[in-house]
Amino acid sequence: MIKGTEQQDVRIEKAHKTPVLKLVVAFGAISSLLWGSYQLIFSTSANAALVLARSEVQLATVSRGDFVRDLAVQGKVVAANAPTLVSQQDGLVRFIKQPGEAVTIGDLLAVVESPSLENEVKQQQALLLSMQSEHERAKLLAREQQLDMRQIESSARVNLQAAKRELARAEQSMQLGVMRQIDLDIARDKLAQTELEYNHAKAKVALAADKLSFEQKSGEQGLARQALVVAELERKLAALQIKAPVTGQVGNWLATQQTQVLTGQGLLTVIDLSQYEAELSVPENYAAELSPGLPVEVTLNGQKLSGQLSHVAAEVKDSNVTARVRFADQDAKALRQNQRVSGRIVFDERKDVLRVARGEFVASGGGRIGYRLEQDIAVRTPIELGALSVQWVEILAGAKEGEQLVISSLSEFKDAERVRLN
Template sequence: MIQGTEQQDIAVKGSTRPKPVKKILMAGVVGGLLWLSWQWLFAGGAQASLVIPRQQVQIGTVSRGDFVRDLAVQGKVVAANAPTLFSQQAGQIRLLKQPGEPVTLGDLLAVIDSPTLENEVKQQQALLASMTSEIERATLQAREQQLDMEQVQNTAQINRQAAKRELARAKQSLQLGVLRQLDLDIANDKMTQSELEFAHAKRKVQLALDKLAFEQKSGQQALERQQLVVAELNRKLAALQIKAPVTGQVGNWLVEQQNHVLEGQGLLTVIDLSQYEAELSVPENYAAELAAGLAVEVSLNGQMLQGALSHVAPEVKEGQVSARVRFQSQDAASLRQNQRLSGRIIFEQKTNVLKVARGDFISSGGGRQAYRLIDNIATKTPVELGAVSVQWVEVLAGLSEGDQLVISNLSEFKDQPQVRLN
């Protein structure tokens, strides 16, 4: 038979404290803790319905002072004058200068071989010489005809003088009674005929002169047209000699050596090292505010350069507008083509305005409301904001100088009227 453990057990007497008293004491302790928590969270009568750790938000102080509305942009250094040279005629290219090689104005950079153009020039030059000879021959023929007409005029003049003398003798003979009236009438007719022949000869000579002048003028016009054709071909032939338009250095080859190029095809670039500009990329939503003359500050290699917008591109590419900045003064030796830089475009400057640091509260609050901080209680306050710069935002109404404002994102505040910052 297995024995139990009754002999090893020790009897324990129960507590004599009434159980209701213990429960009352525990309830009092819990109530006290709750009252202390309520006093800690909602002291001062503030009825905040949401608590957010203070380190999760950013606080800014409203101040009064100068306000500059600006825009931070990125860009690069570019040569103010970097022309691209194009082919004027199809042919085979021979590049004579390497990229980066220094060149002087007028240096020969490349040559395009175009046998077709050279042959056409020779043909038109031969045609010009032939036309010159033909005009000279036509001029000689016209002068020969003019001489023939002048000879006819001289003969008619002599005949007129002879008829005039014959008429005079006939009149004298009629007065002496040795000549009939019929013979006098015949002399008058011959005189009239000679007058008509002489007048006709004079008109023919004048017509020959006019014809000669016309032929000369027409021939000269045809010759001038042909001279223009030859001059244009010679210009195209000379344009096959690609020369440096500025003093600087060769940029990049746009074609390969000994390639066949087409008319109007880009060949190479030449960079003028004497003057640089900055090319900035500006978001398209600021394009309407860009204008020539706006002040620009450019930060490059730890130095600040002052400049102004010289011109703005009329088109938008990939959401950006290109703008050029002309420096007021610069050290050309410290600048390099395509060197990266950062800039600040100054749109306007104001004095004695209320401002607060820029933050995400602008977009998250719609620019119409903000949370003003008083004794760790952030109260939703309607505000009116003005211009926005890189660092500041202008305050038009709703706040006073010295007010503290939550400038971080307001989405965590859940549009509550009051929020305690713990």
């Protein structure tokens, strides 16, 4: 039998038409959804020129409380007394103590050998001895001359006395009539002559004494000058023996063992371990506010040490000013030279101050513009900021306690008056 095509055929049912009412309802629902979205997006932000994600913005609440105006800086631990020893003369250096070795005051650390200085010292010492011998010889000669002058004076005195006796005899003889007048006159002239000779001898003796005193003083002055020269050279020679000025430890060698060094060249440092200080680098725009006595808190390996500024450098270097901190109480064993530290300098402390957490809005807003949160809208608001600290910013005007301000960078706000935060 031949089969038919009945089983290959598929019966197709006639589709029912969708009622018009259902189409109208669906269109109305879609229109309502679109309108609601429009109202949600556009009507609520009709006055907002920009929309930002709320997660990208950092907010903080304005509050009242204590305000400490401080500054966070970095620095290092330095020895309060760490002198650098230098060479007083050109020569060959020979180190005795090694870096890090403990020393006490007066210990020999190094020797600078200078043959030229040693030779000059010996020459000047020999010259001093020669001058001393010449001075003694001059004194002996002067005393000898003075003795000769005194002998002449004594002879003149004897002649004077003889002339006086001769005149007395002549006068007696004249009274007795046994001597002529001319002989009496001769006796008187001789007496006058011997008086002149005697006075001249006395003057020469006095002059010889003055000359002896002058030459002696001049010789002593020359000896004193030469003694100063010798003393200075001996001091320089002794200074080539480099000794520890403090008790502590040797720092670093600033020259190589057995090398030629120049006058004034640094040789090594000695660190006084009994007292440490912190050396902080402060930005130069705070230099005018730095003064000795300001309280400082230094953090080192999680340990906080209190202190105060001891002195501030008078010069600016690399846009920073160096300030030294003297610790009020410290454990010297816990500190090491050149350890890195963090410091907090306290400039001012105030009570009941309107404040907000510090953020990037200070720099990006120039301290004059801020954004205050009103529901989901950040409103551009003129503000006036006061003092700044590490944690807080003082608000002088433009915000009230309890309000929220944007404290993150305001560059994304593009100076818009109103910004919606989703």
